[in-house]
Amino acid sequence: MPEQGSAVVPGISRSLRVQSGMSFADFERLVRASREDALRDTLARHRHAIQVKNEQTAIRNLERIFSATLKISNEKGFQAMSIRDLSKETGLSTGALYSYFSGKDELLTMLQQQERDLVQRILLERIGEHSDPTERLRTAIRIHLYLSEAMQPWFYFSYMEAKNLSSSERKKAVSSELYTEEIFADILRNGQKSGVFKKRDPLLTAGIIKAILQDWYLKRSKFARRQVSVNKYADFAIAFVEAFCREHSGAY
Amino acid sequence: MPEQGSAVVPGISRSLRVQSGMSFADFERLVRASREDALRDTLARHRHAIQVKNEQTAIRNLERIFSATLKISNEKGFQAMSIRDLSKETGLSTGALYSYFSGKDELLTMLQQQERDLVQRILLERIGEHSDPTERLRTAIRIHLYLSEAMQPWFYFSYMEAKNLSSSERKKAVSSELYTEEIFADILRNGQKSGVFKKRDPLLTAGIIKAILQDWYLKRSKFARRQVSVNKYADFAIAFVEAFCREHSGAY
DNA sequence: AAAAATCTAACGAACGTTCGATAGATTTGC
DNA sequence: GCAAATCTATCGAACGTTCGTTAGATTTTT
Numbered sequence: 372m373p374e375q376g377s378a379v380v381p382g383i384s385r386s387l388r389v390q391s392g393m394s395f396a397d398f399e400r401l402v403r404a405s406r407e408d409a410l411r412d413t414l415a416r417h418r419h420a421i422q423v424k425n426e427q428t429a430i431r432n433l434e435r436i437f438s439a440t441l442k443i444s445n446e447k448g449f450q451a452m453s454i455r456d457l458s459k460e461t462g463l464s465t466g467a468l469y470s471y472f473s474g475k476d477e478l479l480t481m482l483q484q485q486e487r488d489l490v491q492r493i494l495l496e497r498i499g500e501h502s503d504p505t506e507r508l509r510t511a512i513r514i515h516l517y518l519s520e521a522m523q524p525w526f527y528f529s530y531m532e533a534k535n536l537s538s539s540e541r542k543k544a545v546s547s548e549l550y551t552e553e554i555f556a557d558i559l560r561n562g563q564k565s566g567v568f569k570k571r572d573p574l575l576t577a578g579i580i581k582a583i584l585q586d587w588y589l590k591r592s593k594f595a596r597r598q599v600s601v602n603k604y605a606d607f608a609i610a611f612v613e614a615f616c617r618e619h620s621g622a623y
Numbered sequence: 624m625p626e627q628g629s630a631v632v633p634g635i636s637r638s639l640r641v642q643s644g645m646s647f648a649d650f651e652r653l654v655r656a657s658r659e660d661a662l663r664d665t666l667a668r669h670r671h672a673i674q675v676k677n678e679q680t681a682i683r684n685l686e687r688i689f690s691a692t693l694k695i696s697n698e699k700g701f702q703a704m705s706i707r708d709l710s711k712e713t714g715l716s717t718g719a720l721y722s723y724f725s726g727k728d729e730l731l732t733m734l735q736q737q738e739r740d741l742v743q744r745i746l747l748e749r750i751g752e753h754s755d756p757t758e759r760l761r762t763a764i765r766i767h768l769y770l771s772e773a774m775q776p777w778f779y780f781s782y783m784e785a786k787n788l789s790s791s792e793r794k795k796a797v798s799s800e801l802y803t804e805e806i807f808a809d810i811l812r813n814g815q816k817s818g819v820f821k822k823r824d825p826l827l828t829a830g831i832i833k834a835i836l837q838d839w840y841l842k843r844s845k846f847a848r849r850q851v852s853v854n855k856y857a858d859f860a861i862a863f864v865e866a867f868c869r870e871h872s873g874a875y
Numbered sequence: 876a877a878a879a880a881t882c883t884a885a886c887g888a889a890c891g892t893t894c895g896a897t898a899g900a901t902t903t904g905c
Numbered sequence: 906g907c908a909a910a911t912c913t914a915t916c917g918a919a920c921g922t923t924c925g926t927t928a929g930a931t932t933t934t935t
Contacts, residue, residue, distance in 0.1 A: 423914065432914095448787065450703045454891060464916045466894080475891065531783065535700065574849065575859050578842075579835055586834035597826065607827050614867040676879065677934095706925060716882045718927080727925065882931070890923070896916080903910070 392500055392510070395517050395601055402493065402521040409489040410434055413481060420477065422470040429471070435461045436471055437482055441524040449479060449532050476537070483540055486525040487547060493518060498554070504562030505617065511558060512580065512612065513605045515551070519588040520601045526588040552577045559616065568616045576616065583608050645749075647769050647853055654745065654773040661741040662686055665733060672729065674722040681723070687713045688723055689734055693776040701731060701784050728789070735792055738777040739799060745770060750806070756814030757869065763810060764832065764864065765857045767803070771840040772853045778840040804829045811868065820868045828868065835860050 393401070410430050414421065423429040439460035443452045454475065458465045472478040497514050501507045519526045533544050555577035562568035587594070587604055594604065645653070662682050666673065675681040691712040695704040706727065710717045724730040749766050753759045771778045785796050807829035814820035839846065839856055846856065 425913080428914075446786065448700060448702055450700055451787075453889080455889090463914095465892080466917070467915045469892070470914070534698065535703075572859065575851070575856075576863075578838065578845075579860070579863055582834050582838035583831055585838075586830065590830070593830075599827070604827075607824065608831070611828075611831055611867050615863050674880085680880080705923075707923090717925085718883075719881045721926070722880075877935090879934070880932080883929090884927100885929105886925100886927075888924080888926105891921100893920075894918095896918100898915085899913085901910100901912070904908090905906100 392497070395520065398517040399521050401496075402489075402518075405489055405492055406434075409485055409492070412488065413485045416484070417472075417477075417481060420473050432461070432463065433471060435463070436468065436478070437485065438524075440478065440482055441528050444532065445524055445527055449528075450535060479532075479536070480540060483529075483536070483544070486522070486529070487543065490518065490522065490525075491547075504558055504565060504567045505613075507558045508555075508562065508612070508616070509609050511554060512584065512609050515584050516587055516601055516605045516608070519584065523588050523591055527591075530585065530589060548581075552581050555580050562616070567618060569618055571616060576612075580608075580612055583611065647772065650769040651773050653748075654741075654770075657741055657744055658686075661737055661744070664740065665737045668736070669724075669729075669733060672725050684713070684715065685723060687715075688720065688730070689737065690776075692730065692734055693780050696784065697776055697779055701780075702787060731784075731788070732792060735781075735788070735796070738774070738781070739795065742770065742774065742777075743799075756810055756817060756819045757865075759810045760807075760814065760864070760868070761861050763806060764836065764861050767836050768839055768853055768857045768860070771836065775840050775843055779843075782837065782841060800833075804833050807832050814868070819870060821870055823868060828864075832860075832864055835863065 407430075410433055411426075414426065414429055414433060421429060421433075423432070436457070439457055440449070440452065443456050443460055454465050454468060458468060461468070472481060494514070498511060501510055529544065533541060536544060552574070556573040559568055559571070559573040559576055563570055563573070587601070587608075659682075662685055663678075666678065666681055666685060673681060673685075675684070688709070691709055692701070692704070695708050695712055706717050706720060710720060713720070724733060746766070750763060753762055781796065785793060788796060804826070808825040811820055811823070811825040811828055815822055815825070839853070839860075
């Protein structure tokens, strides 16, 4: 179960691990394990619409369908992805695909719900360990970067396809975005109250932090080309943010 | 001609004006004027394909077509925009539209070329006024924000549709992006050499600056809701970046 | 009236979706 | 234990619709 990955793994001596509570490799394991649970939930939630009875088969193909959808959509856009494209990528016929969703719209809704739940599940598990504002800020930045790295196709998709969602789904996506921003704003407000952080507009600062985090998963190929790892980017982002926020700016 | 807007306009006493050389209102005038020239260039460049003889008519309708394309595409994506959508928005029939471009692909290419040239024209006019690194950095940030504000539909479009371009057009878009980043990296390198800026990775820093600038035109509705003006955001962005870059961090 | 600009109607291709057919696995009847 | 009967998952052809695009008719301008 998901908890297996959270145990402290010996042999990895990076200071980063201590800060965030787990290394990125651990984090990837956690996501892989949580995804299985999320798929089972998705299947249960859409049992009425999914015509395939065998759970193992259904989950295997749902997984294929979702990952193929992300792959194709991130190349040409969800709207431009045809059912025939999806058929070719999954190895299932167009007819068989419709045993798993009632239409392209529902496929989009299912995917959104599944991945959003997965993100929230992992976030809630991993945030709020520290009471010290500085440590909380560092952990929040690192966790978000790890998460977006481990689920990059989804984060990219979610950003680029936001405008194509139905209004109810778009509202959920927007409020999820603002929630992330509020997490950072809260950390900043608490740190300011206790005198650890300078007096800066918390919402504007949180917005810029989020912009920095988003750049990581939106420009992935650029960072790959320049051989910037997620840990290096995290260190840099934390230094950048702390130079603006922390009192005694020489501390870094 | 474009130069008219660059004269110092009395009566606007914002300190911002002094920093950037011109206020945002001046900047909008400049863009409007430059756009006319750019449209004439576009028409000349595609004279062979555009079947409408009268220049005034052609320019009026090209302008309509481009702005309608940006409007519709920014709502549903260029791929999803149909020629019938464009016909309804411009008031021209589908047949008439094909007197202005040979196909949807060419419309995209024309739009890309026209707006990219417009951006470059204005950037080259407005950057490189100061020799002091601090002032150069401030000006570059503010100019980019003003430009992306005055041409927000295009900047948003350019970002969201990048993946749908032909490979040659995509290369132009990418290199234009990297060029922007190089401008900031150069300013940082010079400032570090002369001891005004701290020793930080120039490329990573430039990347984060660009992410902060992009957030302005990608999340416009958020900032509108929170009543954050482009000048306020520019001040904040400059303070954020300088806290990380400038030596003597108390100067802000 | 000639030229220019636009409009109308239509084309084939590709789209999302449906549906009858089918091979293989599973259950039933004896 | 083995046919017969049923179920499961999948297939691919076909439907109606919408797409980009075009040719010819019509209106507007000069």
